[in-house]
Amino acid sequence: MPINKIKSSNRARNAIAAVMAVATLVGGRYMVAKPEPVPAAVRLAVDAEIIPWEGLVLTSHWDRYAKKYDICHGDTLINGRPVTAGMRRTKAECYDILIARVVNDYYKPLTRCIAGFDGLPISLQASLITGAYNFGVNGTSKRPGACQSSAARFARAGEYHTACLALTAFNKAGGKVVQGLVNRRENGDSQRIGEAELCVSGLQ
Numbered sequence: 001m002p003i004n005k006i007k008s009s010n011r012a013r014n015a016i017a018a019v020m021a022v023a024t025l026v027g028g029r030y031m032v033a034k035p036e037p038v039p040a041a042v043r044l045a046v047d048a049e050i051i052p053w054e055g056l057v058l059t060s061h062w063d064r065y066a067k068k069y070d071i072c073h074g075d076t077l078i079n080g081r082p083v084t085a086g087m088r089r090t091k092a093e094c095y096d097i098l099i100a101r102v103v104n105d106y107y108k109p110l111t112r113c114i115a116g117f118d119g120l121p122i123s124l125q126a127s128l129i130t131g132a133y134n135f136g137v138n139g140t141s142k143r144p145g146a147c148q149s150s151a152a153r154f155a156r157a158g159e160y161h162t163a164c165l166a167l168t169a170f171n172k173a174g175g176k177v178v179q180g181l182v183n184r185r186e187n188g189d190s191q192r193i194g195e196a197e198l199c200v201s202g203l204q
Contacts, residue, residue, distance in 0.1 A: 002168035002186050002196060003177075012193050012201035015048040016123055029118045038099055039118070041125035042107050044198075046098055049130035052192040053184055056094060060087040073098050106132040106146075113137075113147035114155055123202020124160050127167055127195045128152065134184070135170045164199035 023030040023040040030040035050073065060071040060083050068076045069083040072094035076083055089097070106129050111117040117125060132146035139145030146152060149170075154163035171181040188194035 002165055003171070003182055004186050006165060006168070006194075006196045006200055007187060008201040009187075009193070009197055012048070012123075012198045015193060015198065016044060016202045019044045019047065020122065030122060034099065038103065039107055039125075041122050041129060042099065042102050044122060044126035045106075045129040045133070046095075046102055048193050048198055049126065049195060050098065050102065050133055051095075053130075053134075056091065058089055058091065058094065060085060075101070102129060102133060106137060109137045110146060114152050116156075120155055121160055121202050121204075123199050124155060124163060126202075127164060127199035128155065130195055131167050131170060131185075160203055161200060164196050164203070167199065168196050 019032065019040050020030070023032050025031075026037060031037040032040050032043045034043075054073045056073060057071055060069045062068075062085075063070050063076075066076065069085060069087070070076045071078070071083050071087055072089055075094075075097055078087070078089075078097065110125075110128055110132060114120075114128070117128075120128075128146055128151065131149075131151070135143075136145035138147055149166065151163045151166035151169075154160070154166055168182075168185040171177055171185050173181065183189050184192075184194060185196060186194045187197045
């Protein structure tokens with residue numbers, strides 16, 4: 001359970017409203033034209049959570065921990081090919097790369113492991129997506145991913161508020177609670193919306 005009290009906020013409600021204002025119900029899913037349709041929950045996750053919390057690098061750089069070059073929002077592959085030294089991308093190109101990656105690597109797997117995922121509140125979908133982006137879709141017995149998380153279990157059971165709170169458990173690195181992860185999972189900071197903050201702000 002969260003360390004701090006999770007609060008709904010105007011900034012989170014405004015972020016949800018901004019995406020929903022341009023969303024259209026298509027086949028039971030809210031979609032946003034991009035020009036190709038993108039699930040509204042993906043746009044919300046990317047715009048309100050992933051981009052603000054992740055860095056943006058327009059020229060490839062060497063990641064000494066991963067021992068690979070990356071670019072944009074931590075991408076090590078572009079169109080299936082490894083990122084190399086001297087590679088450049090524009091901010092718009094990075095955005096398109098991120099949207100495609102989130103749709104294919106996080107959103108689609110979540111729709112397969114959580115029955116009725118598209119029918120969940122948009123804010124809960126987005127929070128599960130951004131959580132999966134940060135700590136993985138599938139995990140291990142020691143470190144579950146989004147599909148095996150208690151948040152997913154509560155979402156399947158229709159216990160949406162509890163699912164939002166359950167996402168806050170992913171606040172450790174190296175077995176220790178990290179304040180930056182607490183902020184990201186809970187109520188954010190002065191500039192960025194927290195995942196649980198966004199999640200509860202979209203519930204009725």
